[in-house]
Amino acid sequence: MRAFQRLQSFLVAPLLLALTGCASAPAAPLEAKLLLALKNYETGQRFELASESHTDRVTYYSSERADAARKIQTDEVMLALVEELERLDYGAHAREGRAPDSAHETMRWALELSSGPRTLNWSIGTGNAREDWLAFQKCRDTFLELYNVTVSFQTVQNQQGRGYFQEPQPSSAPKPR
Numbered sequence: 320m321r322a323f324q325r326l327q328s329f330l331v332a333p334l335l336l337a338l339t340g341c342a343s344a345p346a347a348p349l350e351a352k353l354l355l356a357l358k359n360y361e362t363g364q365r366f367e368l369a370s371e372s373h374t375d376r377v378t379y380y381s382s383e384r385a386d387a388a389r390k391i392q393t394d395e396v397m398l399a400l401v402e403e404l405e406r407l408d409y410g411a412h413a414r415e416g417r418a419p420d421s422a423h424e425t426m427r428w429a430l431e432l433s434s435g436p437r438t439l440n441w442s443i444g445t446g447n448a449r450e451d452w453l454a455f456q457k458c459r460d461t462f463l464e465l466y467n468v469t470v471s472f473q474t475v476q477n478q479q480g481r482g483y484f485q486e487p488q489p490s491s492a493p494k495p496r
Contacts, residue, residue: 339433350435353401357462358429360422364388366466370397373433380472390469400465401432405458413439430458 351372358365367389376391392400404410409430416428418440426444441453 321474323480333425351398352433352435352488353394353397354433355397355400355462356429356431356433357459358418358431359464360426360428366463368392368397368400368466368469369460370394384473387471387473390466390471392465392469396465397496400462401434404430404458407461408454409441409458411440413441415439417441428459430455430462443481 351370353368353370353371355368357367365388365465369389369391370393371391372394374389379389379391409432413430413432415438417438418431419426419442422429422442422444424444426442428444429440429442431438431440441455441458443451447455485490
């Protein structure tokens with residue numbers, strides 16, 4: 320697991336430097352307990368990035384889950400990501416409250432930010448202006464870039480998988496001649 324953490328640090332370091340180098344102070348102080356969720360209403364996909372203060376990495380990755388949409392990132396990287404989203408005008412478009420769980424026919428995407436008790440979301444659809452779409456795409460792509468380089472683990476119960484890690488047992492059946 321240490322090798323993965325070093326690899327994650329190596330991959331995330333350039334992104335973190337870019338994010339912190341051009342980040343401005345957020346409009347309101349943020350708690351380190353951060354959860355960012357990106358929803359694609361057309362495909363039903365959901366991607367989540369959580370800070371270590373929000374979701375304990377060891378506990379989360381040690382338990383079996385129905386899906387592996389959530390990935391855990393350090394508090395510092397998550398704060399830098401939120402600052403970068405603010406620089407990209409997330410706050411100018413976001414509204415208080417959660418994004419809808421399901422969308423009607425015109426909604427396409429939502430980016431939801433939970434920081435402690437506060438939740439903001441930016442939902443976008445076919446009725447939005449081209450400029451809004453371009454701004455949302457920048458935020459979405461920034462989120463997905465970090466999501467894709469963040470390492471994730473999944474615990475599963477698979478008795479058949481034991482065979483890959485055990486020595487073959489000699490057969491007691493006689494060999495054919």
